[in-house]
Structure formats: C-alpha cells, structure tokens
Amino acid sequence: MALSLQKGGNLSLSKTDPSLTKILVGLGWDPRATDGTEFDLDASAFLLNAAGKVRGEADFIFYNQLRSVEGAVEHTGDNRTGEGDGDDEVIKVDLSLVPADIDRIAFTVTIHDAEARKQNFGQVSNSFIRVVNEISGAEIVRYDLAEDASTETAMIFAELYRHNGEWKFRAVGQGYAGGLKALANGYGMNF
C-alpha cells in the first residue's frame, strides 16, 4: 500500500526501502474524451545545488532535454495526449550516479499551455504522479492531481534530497503559478 501524500511530509527512503537505488517518477492521465484541446501534462526534473538552484541548463531535465550529463536522471519521453495505460511519462533516477554537488532533485508537473487552453489538473481525468522503486516495482508515494491539485496548472510534486549522508524524500505538493517557465526560472534557469 503506497503512502498517501501529505503536503510537506517527508520520509527517509533509506529507512523505508533500504534497497532503493533506482527510482521511477511516473506521471499518468487519461486522454481527453470531450471536445477541445488535448490535455498535455509534462513531467520535469531539476538537479539542484545546496543553494536550491541549477548549476546550468544541463540540470533541467524535460521534454527537450531528456538526459542529464552523467546519466543520473533520464526522462523517457514526452507524451502529448495521455494515450495508453499506466504511466504516460516516466523520469528515471539512479541515486548512485547523482553528482556530489547536487543536493536535491525536484520533480514537477505542469500542463502545457494551460493558460491559453484554460486547463487545470481537475479537468483532466485520472491524473496522478507517483514514485516507484524501479527494481522492486513497489509504489512509494502517489498524488492524485485531479483531486488534490484540482485548480492548479503547475506543481512541485516532490523532491529527493540528501540528509546526513542518506537520501530522503519530501512530498511537496505545492501549486505554482506561471507554468513551467516560471518554475524553471525559480530554480535559477534564465528564460
């Protein structure tokens, strides 16, 4: 039984699941059944230093830059409609490959062009984001976006961070105004 996400809650991954070295962050939603513009949800990851900023453009992993330089974070590709069962977009993280000067990795989900399309998570059917242990397949945490993030269009879902030599996980669940661009700028990108 996966943990239900409480805003701000954190857990030690090393203690919860000592075997955890490879993580999948899965984003899923149902394709639009009604008329109108498709729902296009995007999962992204930011590799952040101790100051909470990216070191450079290479630390922003998203649909146009699928892999971090050292291979610690890999986005398996953009899905623009939510077609298909299960996770529609997946970001893989290999904790053992994360560079030493990266202190945390933030995961975000945004609706592409949400403002123009007048869309929010609550209008999308069965949208969720979750963290899975890649090796065991066990789901660690899941967030039901349609329910909990209903009127948001961008959110910082969760972050992995170093703490006293181990990796911890924090469920952030925080909405963010302005979409992916504003999010990226908040992490020190310069769009």
Next chain:
Amino acid sequence: MIALVPGGNAPVTSGQVYVKIDYTPVPNADIDVSGFALGAAGKVRGDGDMCFYGQTRVLDSAIQMTESSAGLAVFVLDLSRLESGIDKVALTATIHENKASFDRVSRLSVSVGDDIVADIPTTGMQETALILGEIYRRAEGWKFRCVAQGFAGGLEPLAEHFGVEVAASAASTPPPPPPPQGKPSVNLSKVTLDKSRSSISLAKSTADFGEIKVNLNWHRGTSGGFFSRNRAIDLDVGCLFELKNGSKGVVQALGNAFGDLAYEPYIQLMGDDRTGSIDGGEWLHINGHKWSEIRRVLVYAFIYEGAPDWKQTDGVITIHMPDQPDIEVRLNEEGGRYGMCAIAMLENDNGAVKITRLVDFHKGHSYMDKAYGWGMRWSAGSK
C-alpha cells in the same frame, strides 16, 4: 458557500441533496438537463440509469428530477441509497437538435445543496452538449466536481461517452473495420445501392448497433435556393414497421405518428432540421439497441404537395450507422404519377441489418402496404 471553477471539487456532506441547474433560456433552442448514473467505467448500465424529463424517477427514486422548466432543472439525489455499483452521477445539459451552442447561454449555474455553487463560463463555448458536473464517490463519502466539458456534436457523442446507444467498444478501442462481406479492403466510405447492387447486410460487430439514422434529402426546386422550402416539391419521409412481437404501424408526420426511440416502435421521426446546411432534410432515427425487437422497416418517401416528378427531386436516402459506411439510395427512377416511393427495406436477418434498395412507386399507403404484405388498415388523413 464554496464557489467552484471548472476542475474544482468540494465535498458533498449530506446524504440527500438538491442539485439545481439554472440558466438563461435561449429563444428557439430548448435545453434539456439530464442525470446519468455511471458505473466504474464511467458508463450507464442501462436505460434505467438515465434521469431526464421523460423519466423523472430512477434507481428506486434515489435520483429524481423534481423540476424541469425553461431556465431551471432540479434533481433530488438520495446518495445514501445509491447502490454500490454507481460510482458517480453526471449532470448534463444539451441543446435540442444542436440549435445553438452554449456560447449563447449567458448564465449557467449548478448548485449542490446550500454549500456549493459552480458558475460555468460559457463564453466562446462551441459545445452543444455539456457535462456540467459530477457527484462522485471519494473515500467513503461523496464529492462534487465542476466539469464544464462537452461535445460540439451534441447529445449523440455525449450519450456515446456515457455508453448509451453505441457499441461498448467505441470508447476504448478504435472501431473495428466494417465487415463488408469478406472484402475488408474495399473502399467503404460510402456504399451506394443501385440496380446492380441492390442489397447489403451489416453484421452485428459488437454488443449492438448504435442509433441508425435515415436521412431524406432532396432538391426543393429552382426558386429560392437549395435549402429554402419550396412549395413546389415537399417530400416527407416515413416508414412502416413490424416488430418481432407482431406489432405493426407507421411512423410519419402525417397523422402525427412521430414514433418513439426509447419505447415501441423504437423508431422516431426527428422532424425537419434546417439548422445546418449539410444536415438538412428529414431524419428518421432507429434505436439500434432495440434492433433485436424489430423485424423489418420499410422506409418510404411521399410527395405531400406538388406534382410527383420524382426524378426532378433528385432525392437521396442516406442511412448512417456508427462504425459503418454510409449507405445511399438515390430516387433516380421514373415514378410516373404515383406520389409514394418505397425506397429501402431494413430487415432483421438473424440479428444483422439487411438493407435492400426498393425504389418502386405506389399510389398510396394502402397500395404499398399490400405490395409488401404488411397487412394494415388505412384511411385518409392530413398533416
């Protein structure tokens, strides 16, 4: 009071709840409000899961429509009595015969109990059928979500969305190619029945047929343009039907025998629809869910006014079925002086729909009846 925007949700706290939909009526465009009780897959289980003006109490009165007037519809939902198979109740509004889109409805508001209100922003909406909101189960309780999404195509795609009138496979998988008598690669975008090919049999591909729609369109004469109703030629479409239970009758405008889709004879004359340039003419709908109840249907046209010059009418009957090629029969034969044309026969051939081109002409209803062995009694009538 919680005000919801589309996408927003809020808990519904009481077990018995009033849901009020009020809106600004649009002149000459009726708005129908309905409730659909949906199972886990978001589909209705049957006709008994739909609550609307023609069926105001469903599910042992756990869902009731207590008011349905221009500008206001009220439902009373007894959520505690809804059986566990019902996951949510979707509330919808549709504009009858797509005569307007919701852009024209300046105010459209849903309130749930005394606590929740959702004003739906209709500006710019091209939809003619809308899912206003849904009351759904969530962690032992119920919640309401404002949806405000829908379909520009109106009631039909909305009904399909909820699993009504359309084969069950349509939602999740692409429709299977039509079964064209062992030749799947032939071009089936339209099938024309003529003298060289006078019949086609459409096998049941999945659970049942959707709505079978028969359209009669014709050239109305030279003055006033194609779509102006010229008094010179006025064709009416109608049909003789025979059900499996032996019941026989006629569906046509004459004598106000418009039929009914949900009940016997499961055939309805939809009347004239002159709102769209390509959807003109007369429409006869057959409820494909009830095809198993129907033995045969003889589609005919008759000239109510004007000289019976059939060739000049350039009449064409098109039979539309979901996931099937359109079937077309042209009235391009010399009809002499007779005012009635038997156009096509739809027969239940072991569950399949067998369509046969007829295009033969008769002096009137009773003569045609006799020619096809229908066996009804006829007397004169007027529209």
